[in-house]
Amino acid sequence: MTKWLPRTYLTLVYLLLYVPIVVLVVFSFNESRTGYAWGGLSLRWYESLFNNRAMVTAMWNSLWLALSAATVSTVIGALTALALHRYRFRGKKLLNGMLFVVMMSPEIVLAISLLALFLLVGLQLGYVSLLLAHVTFCLPFVVITVMARLSGFDESLPEAARDLGASDFTMTRTVLIPVIMPALLAGWLLGFTLSLDDVVVSTFVSGPSYEILPLRIYSMVRVGLKPEVNALGTLLLVFSLVMLMLSQWILIRSKR
Amino acid sequence: MKQTLLSLSNLSKQFGGKTVLDGLDLEIYDGEFITLLGPSGCGKTTLLRLMAGFEHPDEGTITLAGENLTHTAPENRPLNTVFQHYALFPHMSVFDNVAYGLKMEKRPKDEIRQRVDEALAMVQLQDFARRKPHQLSGGQQQRVAIARAVVKRPRLLLLDEPLSALDYKLRRTMQVELKRLQRELGITFVFVTHDQEEALSMSDRVVVLKDGLVQQLGTPREVYERPANLFTARFVGETNFFPGTVESVQDGSITVDVFGLKRTLRRPDFPVQAEQSLHVLLRPEDIRVLDPDDENGVAGKIVERNYKGSTLDSVIHLADGTEVLASEFFDEDDPAFDYRLGEPVKVSWVDGWEWLLPEEASQRSEEELPADA
Numbered sequence: 001m002t003k004w005l006p007r008t009y010l011t012l013v014y015l016l017l018y019v020p021i022v023v024l025v026v027f028s029f030n031e032s033r034t035g036y037a038w039g040g041l042s043l044r045w046y047e048s049l050f051n052n053r054a055m056v057t058a059m060w061n062s063l064w065l066a067l068s069a070a071t072v073s074t075v076i077g078a079l080t081a082l083a084l085h086r087y088r089f090r091g092k093k094l095l096n097g098m099l100f101v102v103m104m105s106p107e108i109v110l111a112i113s114l115l116a117l118f119l120l121v122g123l124q125l126g127y128v129s130l131l132l133a134h135v136t137f138c139l140p141f142v143v144i145t146v147m148a149r150l151s152g153f154d155e156s157l158p159e160a161a162r163d164l165g166a167s168d169f170t171m172t173r174t175v176l177i178p179v180i181m182p183a184l185l186a187g188w189l190l191g192f193t194l195s196l197d198d199v200v201v202s203t204f205v206s207g208p209s210y211e212i213l214p215l216r217i218y219s220m221v222r223v224g225l226k227p228e229v230n231a232l233g234t235l236l237l238v239f240s241l242v243m244l245m246l247s248q249w250i251l252i253r254s255k256r
Numbered sequence: 257m258k259q260t261l262l263s264l265s266n267l268s269k270q271f272g273g274k275t276v277l278d279g280l281d282l283e284i285y286d287g288e289f290i291t292l293l294g295p296s297g298c299g300k301t302t303l304l305r306l307m308a309g310f311e312h313p314d315e316g317t318i319t320l321a322g323e324n325l326t327h328t329a330p331e332n333r334p335l336n337t338v339f340q341h342y343a344l345f346p347h348m349s350v351f352d353n354v355a356y357g358l359k360m361e362k363r364p365k366d367e368i369r370q371r372v373d374e375a376l377a378m379v380q381l382q383d384f385a386r387r388k389p390h391q392l393s394g395g396q397q398q399r400v401a402i403a404r405a406v407v408k409r410p411r412l413l414l415l416d417e418p419l420s421a422l423d424y425k426l427r428r429t430m431q432v433e434l435k436r437l438q439r440e441l442g443i444t445f446v447f448v449t450h451d452q453e454e455a456l457s458m459s460d461r462v463v464v465l466k467d468g469l470v471q472q473l474g475t476p477r478e479v480y481e482r483p484a485n486l487f488t489a490r491f492v493g494e495t496n497f498f499p500g501t502v503e504s505v506q507d508g509s510i511t512v513d514v515f516g517l518k519r520t521l522r523r524p525d526f527p528v529q530a531e532q533s534l535h536v537l538l539r540p541e542d543i544r545v546l547d548p549d550d551e552n553g554v555a556g557k558i559v560e561r562n563y564k565g566s567t568l569d570s571v572i573h574l575a576d577g578t579e580v581l582a583s584e585f586f587d588e589d590d591p592a593f594d595y596r597l598g599e600p601v602k603v604s605w606v607d608g609w610e611w612l613l614p615e616e617a618s619q620r621s622e623e624e625l626p627a628d629a
Binding site: 164175180 | 308310329330331332336339341343344345347356357360361404408428600605
């Protein structure tokens, strides 16, 4: 009695979490055209997915965008976190608070204001506007991730490096960055995933010249659910699993 | 023979309006083991950080072997630091930690390997070169930190409470090991601690600091037996303070009334005159506990007794409420030697073992001193 209740509960929770994903993966190999009837094993939706030029382009666009947005926001975010951690300056609290404002404010507000800004300065909507927008909403997450690592950082480590003859720059390169590397990687991955699956902001600031995957899927689904989407979903799932394992592997290695 | 290596003159430092060092002067001799001793907040760590170059003084100069270092960056100073919590680089192996300083000097690979191996052998860690710091015990990490600091053969080694994180037994072992290293390497050690026992047992000279000022500078024996003021007397070891009144002053001696007991004592260095009040300082081991019917001594009764293995430590209350600490060695003739609580006794001391200090003008009553960590 006491044992089966928690077990059932746990099973239900996990079913709720994973059944939709399992369904998606299974139906991506479904021969049948309709989404809810099993017609035998087939790779035809994968084939049709890769023959869909617009889809493949959107996929590469999305990957490239996520890669560049994550990288840019990690660089800026790490430097911001370092500045907030190491120096005292006027407006430090304000800067810190403003990061949270960006994180907490509704995405739609961010989207509208970014669009308004881009129109105001006459920026053509496309890769650049998307990149700027994505860096904006990724930045706070990177800063917070890196700050968390820095707050547990032993302040005497940089001093020890200086004491042993390292210049400030050498110390940063050989001690500071390696020590906060796990946080940098975590921040980068967070930025990457945030950018990859963003819909709201991207809807507003993307242009016809640069179509990205979430928007492409969204427009596909509107005209009816094609099994191709299942195949795409499965591929994305595999991709994120690989990324996750990679990051875990790097984290474990860095601890050794 | 005693050559000054590091000379600090008129050092002042404030943090946010609070004076931490106040015009401090100090000469550190080549090859000595000098300890900066004081309660937390006395300025000892700031002083060390000024020497290392992590902080810069508001005023004053730091000179090492004739070279002005006051504004030199830490990486350009020929001295190294052992940090309180070791500050080992967590992502590097023990070998790379120790090699770091030599790599910064761009030494050839062979030389680095050889010198790191030597340094690790010196602290008996040659088999641990490939480990990461978190795979070592506290004492081993401490030894890596020391090897890393001495591998560059600095003129001066700064040690910031390096033993405070170790347990009592390990601390003892490391104290002996540090002394051995210092003898073998011939490097000048500047050691910071708040543990007076550690300071006394390790140092050639002790600097007692309080409120950014040197209270006393001397050998451990001088600091313990002839404290310069009440602060040093209270901070270093346990002390009984008996109030005394000068009855008369002779050529080389004075007669003092202590609890109605007239004693003729050696005349102190400071000026004395009749009627003056002064403090008679007696360490617990200077106290003699006598039979209650003894003619000499002040009457009191035992209120506490602590068996300490080699000594019997007791607390005696005198008639006026003064508390006296006494520490007596066990006698071979009387192995059962002990006191009953409430037992009446008399308290006295051996002539010449007392130390006299004048009343201090701005005397703060019983300052809170941190307990030994």
